[in-house]
Amino acid sequence: MNTTIKSVLIASLxxxxxxxxxxxxxxxxxxxKLGRVGDVQLAPTGGSIIYGVTWYNAExxxxxxxxxxxxxxAESPRKITDFKGSEFNAIWRPDGxxxxxxxxxxxxVQIWEMGINGEDKVQVTNIEGGINxxxxxxxLQHIVYIKxxxxxxxxxxxYPDLPLxxxxxxxxxxYRHWDNWHDYAYSHIFIAPYNDGKPGEGKDIMPGEPWxxxxxxxxxxxxxxxxPDGKALAYTCKKMKGKExxxxxxxxxxxxxxxxxxxxxxxxxxxxxxxxxxxxxxxSKIVWRSxxxxxxxxxxxxxxxxxxxxxxxxxxxxxxxxxxGKPLExxxxxxxDLSEGFDQSSSxxxxxxxxxxxxxxxxxxxxxxxxxxxxxxxxxxxxxxGDHNVTEYAIDGKDLxxxxxxxxxxxxxxxxxxxxxxxxxxxxxxEILKNVTLAKSExxxxxxTDGKKMLVWVILPPNFDSNKKYPALLYCQGGPQSxxxxxxxxxxxxxxxxxxxxxxxxxNRRGLPTFGQEWNDQxxxxxxxxxxxxxxxxxxSVAAEPWVDQxxxxxxxxxxxxxxxYWLAGxxxxxxxxxxxxxxxxxxxxxxxxxxxxxxxNFDYKGAFYDKPRPKSYDFSPHNFVGxxxxxxxxxxxxxxxxxxYTQGMQAFNANQLQGIPSRFLFFPNETxxxxxxxxxxxWQREFFRWLDTxxx
Numbered sequence: 001m002n003t004t005i006k007s008v009l010i011a012s013l014x015x016x017x018x019x020x021x022x023x024x025x026x027x028x029x030x031x032x033k034l035g036r037v038g039d040v041q042l043a044p045t046g047g048s049i050i051y052g053v054t055w056y057n058a059e060x061x062x063x064x065x066x067x068x069x070x071x072x073x074a075e076s077p078r079k080i081t082d083f084k085g086s087e088f089n090a091i092w093r094p095d096g097x098x099x100x101x102x103x104x105x106x107x108x109v110q111i112w113e114m115g116i117n118g119e120d121k122v123q124v125t126n127i128e129g130g131i132n133x134x135x136x137x138x139x140l141q142h143i144v145y146i147k148x149x150x151x152x153x154x155x156x157x158x159y160p161d162l163p164l165x166x167x168x169x170x171x172x173x174x175y176r177h178w179d180n181w182h183d184y185a186y187s188h189i190f191i192a193p194y195n196d197g198k199p200g201e202g203k204d205i206m207p208g209e210p211w212x213x214x215x216x217x218x219x220x221x222x223x224x225x226x227x228p229d230g231k232a233l234a235y236t237c238k239k240m241k242g243k244e245x246x247x248x249x250x251x252x253x254x255x256x257x258x259x260x261x262x263x264x265x266x267x268x269x270x271x272x273x274x275x276x277x278x279x280x281x282x283x284s285k286i287v288w289r290s291x292x293x294x295x296x297x298x299x300x301x302x303x304x305x306x307x308x309x310x311x312x313x314x315x316x317x318x319x320x321x322x323x324x325g326k327p328l329e330x331x332x333x334x335x336x337d338l339s340e341g342f343d344q345s346s347s348x349x350x351x352x353x354x355x356x357x358x359x360x361x362x363x364x365x366x367x368x369x370x371x372x373x374x375x376x377x378x379x380x381x382x383x384x385x386g387d388h389n390v391t392e393y394a395i396d397g398k399d400l401x402x403x404x405x406x407x408x409x410x411x412x413x414x415x416x417x418x419x420x421x422x423x424x425x426x427x428x429x430x431e432i433l434k435n436v437t438l439a440k441s442e443x444x445x446x447x448x449t450d451g452k453k454m455l456v457w458v459i460l461p462p463n464f465d466s467n468k469k470y471p472a473l474l475y476c477q478g479g480p481q482s483x484x485x486x487x488x489x490x491x492x493x494x495x496x497x498x499x500x501x502x503x504x505x506x507x508n509r510r511g512l513p514t515f516g517q518e519w520n521d522q523x524x525x526x527x528x529x530x531x532x533x534x535x536x537x538x539x540x541s542v543a544a545e546p547w548v549d550q551x552x553x554x555x556x557x558x559x560x561x562x563x564x565x566y567w568l569a570g571x572x573x574x575x576x577x578x579x580x581x582x583x584x585x586x587x588x589x590x591x592x593x594x595x596x597x598x599x600x601x602n603f604d605y606k607g608a609f610y611d612k613p614r615p616k617s618y619d620f621s622p623h624n625f626v627g628x629x630x631x632x633x634x635x636x637x638x639x640x641x642x643x644x645x646y647t648q649g650m651q652a653f654n655a656n657q658l659q660g661i662p663s664r665f666l667f668f669p670n671e672t673x674x675x676x677x678x679x680x681x682x683x684w685q686r687e688f689f690r691w692l693d694t695x696x697x
Contacts, residue, residue: 023463024435026499028685031490032058032678035428037411039088040403042394044096047072048116049394049401050080051413052088053428058678067101069118070413070425077426080118087112089221094138098197100124102134111145113197124197132187133214133221136194139230142258143194145202146224151210152184172242177596178217179640179672187212189224189235191258205233205256205263213237215251215275225277225286232257234266234277234286246598249273249295253288266306266333272299276347280355284308285375287338287349287358295599296524298481300517301345303338303360303373338373342380343516346371350395359383361390363514366455366485370400370416384416387443389486401425405488407459408438408495437462439498441486446507446541449533455515456538457484459494459504469549471696472503474539474576476557476564480523480531480604483514491675491684492558500689502696505542509534525606528567528620535564539575551577552696556688558582558636559644559673563622566652569633570625578695580688582636583644583673586652588621594645626655632662634691636684638671664691 024030035053042049054065065086070077081087083105090101098113105112106123108130114121125131127147134145155165168181175182186209190202206213213235214223223236238251253274255264267274272291279286290304291297338358339346348361358373364382368389373380383400384390391411393402400416413426442458461470475492477484484506488495497504508515510531511523523531535555543550553576557565562584569579585591589609592601602608606615633656637649649665656663666687668680675681 023437026436026438026462026493026495028496028682029058030432030436031493031496031685032056032682033432034410036490037403037413037426037428038392039090040392040394040401040413041091042396042401043092043116044094046396049413049425050090050092050099051077051403051426052090054086056678058682061677061679063678067099067118069116078118080114081121089133091135094136094140100134100136102131104130111143111199122197125199127202133224135221135224135226137226137230138228140194140196141230142191143199144224144226144233145190145192146187146214146221147190148185149188149204150183150185151208154184173246173598174242174596176642178643180217180642186210187214187216189213189233189256191233205261206237209239210241211237211239211245213254219275222276225279227279228281228283231259234279234288236275236277236288243598246596247295247602249291249297249599251275253277253286267304269335270304272296273301274304276349278349278351280351281353282355285355289345289347289349290337295603297597297600297603298479298513298520300339300343300520301347302340303342303346303349303358305336305338305375307334307336308332338375338378341378345513348392350393352395359393359395361393363483363485366457366483366508366512366514368485368514370402383420385420386422387441387486406486407441407457407488410488439495441494444541446538448510448530448537450530452519454534454538455508456542457494457504457506457508458542459498459506461498461501461503464547466547468547469552470501470503470547471552471554471692472505472539472543472548473497473692474535474553474555474568475504475506476535476555476561476568477506477509477512478557478559478561480511480527480560481513481520483512484508485514491681492556496685500692502692503542503548505539507534507538509538524604525615525617526620527563527604527617528571532564532567532571535568536572536575543575554578554580554692554696556580557584559584562644565633566622567620567625569631570622570628572631576631578692579631579633580636580691581633581649581652583638583641583646584635584648584652585622585644586648586655587623588618590651591644591648594647596642623651623655626659629656629659629661632691632695634664634666634687636666636687637668638673638675639667639669640672643673 035055040051048071050069052065054063056063065088066079067081067087067090068077069080085104087101087103100113102109103112110123111125112123131145131147155167188204188206192202193200225234233256235254250271251273253266271294275289277286277288285307287305289301291299293299344362346360346362350359362371370383370390370393372383388404388406390402390404393400398418402414403411405411410429415423439459439462444456445453446456448454494504513520555565555568555576562581565579565581566584566586605617609618635649635653637646653665675684
């Protein structure tokens with residue numbers, strides 16, 4: 001064969017191979033191969049970072065978390081743990097000489113320590129029943145850890161002669177929460193002497209108290225903080241039980257003094273949520289997240305500051321006189337809302353080393369960024385920029401170390417320079433995604449029916465061809481107050497929808513944060529009102545594009561998004577050809593008496609259905625519009641979903657079946673409000689697209 005021709009053929013084959021490889025489809029199986037990055041911890045002296053990566057194995061249906069370390073100028077991170085099970089809660093010892101972490105290698109979860117390069121791993125605790133989290137005191141004199149303590153009697157305590165009895169007995173509310181029945185135990189805080197890697201016996205600082213710290217079900221060590229001198233501990237707790245707990249959001253920040261053993265409630269005057277305390281390095285101040293409105297779980301998270309040191313308050317005393325001419329008596333605690341006038345929620349607080357600057361994460365226009373506040377002047381500066389979600393960060397001199405995600409990027413770690421330039425530090429999933437063509441998101445501002453601007457993400461299929469006609473999906477967000485931001489979801493994954501040749505329309509309808517508190521709050525009591533018009537405005541606007549087939553539109557969503565799908569099914573005026581609802585609310589009346597956090601339905605429904613007068617919210621219940629249903633629907637629910645019980649999904653499915661509407665019920669007996677097991681998730685995706693392809697392709 002002619003050498004030139006042979007070369008051309010080889011080049012063509014290589015080009016064809018590259019082209020084929022580049023067209024690899026993003027699938028559920030691909031998604032479950034991705035490493036999930038989180039818990040970034042900067043060394044006390046700066047420079048080196050440790051972080052965790054969770055890898056899943058779909059064949060074994062299990063996940064495993066390992067700890068990685070990245071040193072300055074290193075070409076790549078190094079895995080520094082490799083036990084059979086997971087290692088987590090990895091933190092630097094305050095002196096930077098060791099790394100502590102949790103592992104169940106010995107059978108129960110205990111504290112382990114290792115050298116800074118992963119050497120000399122040693123188990124340092126042997127606490128009965130294991131522990132759930134820990135941290136070192138700054139002076140290395142103590143550790144704090146959390147563990148479950150059984151306080152109340154179960155049936156075997158009451159009836160020891162019935163060892164095989166299998167029952168639960170309750171006399172009050174909150175007998176189940178999110179995905180667990182109450183087991184008569186509570187999460188408590190213990191403080192133990194550290195003794196240089198040989199902790200002594202822990203002391204329960206909440207002995208006999210029937211409440212949890214951190215808050216259940218999702219609170220962690222971020223809700224507990226050491227004072228810089230190691231002599232006090234601030235913690236979050238909701239010291240209520242039963243019905244009182246169920247109808248209230250009133251958690252508080254408590255200050256425990258190690259020497260005296262006394263506890264002080266710092267936030268007693270606030271009736272809403274108070275969480276996540278953080279001391280300033282000089283010990284004169286503490287800040288936390290604080291919601292002012294009782295019973296409202298999605299109120300603005302304010303930055304509440306408490307100042308301890310009277311000397312630091314001298315400036316407030318100048319020229320302050322009472323009517324009698326005598327100086328006013330100053331309180332030992334002064335409280336200030338640092339975020340007054342800042343119309344967004346704030347979280348993840350970190351102080352600068354000199355205690356003068358406060359860093360935090362806040363949402364803006366469906367992205368999450370790092371902000372910095374000068375505490376003296378209250379001037380706020382946005383430090384990071386771009387269409388991304390910053391999930392965590394650390395201050396490394398003048399730089400920021402951030403973990404962030406985008407619709408087209410699973411979480412990775414970046415360094416941000418003072419001028420805003422970013423340098424990607426980890427490439428956890430580069431090899432897995434190198435041949436996958438990912439979809440891009442477009443940002444659109446659409447005018448709503450009441451003349452406001454609404455941000456809508458439009459995700460187009462990879463290799464989008466404007467000359468083709470595509471089916472489109474209206475994505476309905478849950479929450480109800482949870483932004484359609486730049487999240488990389490492992491269930492409602494926009495990449496996967498786009499990879500299956502669907503245009504995704506994802507509106508930040510009324511009731512979603514990052515657009516000011518008025519926009520966020522509007523939805524309460526108005527579930528079937530303006531936010532539903534926002535949905536329809538979004539899909540109508542994008543469906544008008546020549547590359548969208550208006551005869552192939554679907555609506556999908558979970559939780560509040562699942563409710564939205566049910567409501568739209570009775571009010572869509574023939575727009576949609578199919579619906580998919582996961583764990584949605586179908587019947588407000590039964591939901592009111594089946595759910596557990598009563599403060600949620602009390603606030604958002606504006607009361608019980610049996611109240612007089614009956615709240616107008618119940619008119620929006622989807623079951624009222626079932627007579628209008630005529631469109632195929634897939635209903636999905638989990639058996640351990642106690643937030644929105646699976647009976648809601650059963651009612652919706654039964655309503656479809658009795659009316660002869662094509663429908664399917666996908667039920668996961670052992671999943672919760674979420675689908676967390678790899679094979680169940682892959683099954684979920686397969687059924688999701690099997691249904692859509694049946695009615696929209």
